[in-house]
Amino acid sequence: MNTQFKLENTKYHLIFIFILSLNYLFPLIIFKEITLFYHDVLDVGIVYYHVLGKYLSGDTGSIDAFLAGNIKVEYLRHWLKPYTLIYAIFSTQFAYWLTEILIKITAYISFFILAKKISNNFFFITLSCALYACINFCYI
Numbered sequence: 001m002n003t004q005f006k007l008e009n010t011k012y013h014l015i016f017i018f019i020l021s022l023n024y025l026f027p028l029i030i031f032k033e034i035t036l037f038y039h040d041v042l043d044v045g046i047v048y049y050h051v052l053g054k055y056l057s058g059d060t061g062s063i064d065a066f067l068a069g070n071i072k073v074e075y076l077r078h079w080l081k082p083y084t085l086i087y088a089i090f091s092t093q094f095a096y097w098l099t100e101i102l103i104k105i106t107a108y109i110s111f112f113i114l115a116k117k118i119s120n121n122f123f124f125i126t127l128s129c130a131l132y133a134c135i136n137f138c139y140i
Contacts, residue, residue, distance in 0.1 A: 016130035053087025108133040
């Protein structure tokens with residue numbers, strides 16, 4: 001492969017990753033912070049990760065938020081997920097955005113690996129990767 005072809009491929013990646021980042025940049029410019037577009041996300045995993053992250057940080061009383069302490073921490077299905085550690089280290093808001101961005105990057109890269117085996121049209125590959133990453137919401 002020549003260098004010009006590799007440079008053109010990198011341009012496609014940068015263009016579509018920039019388009020993906022507009023979802024975060026527009027609210028950051030307008031509202032001075034990243035906003036949550038999907039309000040239904042708050043009843044899926046964020047609450048569990050927040051409480052379990054506080055529990056891992058040493059606040060053992062936080063586990064009482066689950067049905068007044070009737071659910072033991074060992075029975076929660078989110079206990080052993082790596083996201084819980086991210087919520088223990090960082091603030092809840094930063095941890096949410098970090099996990100969402102990591103999920104989108106992972107979706108982009110994994111679909112790129114798959115699409116590269118199916119097609120040779122690099123523009124189509126990067127476009128489909130960006131579309132696939134867009135439909136992956138952070139419902140963890």
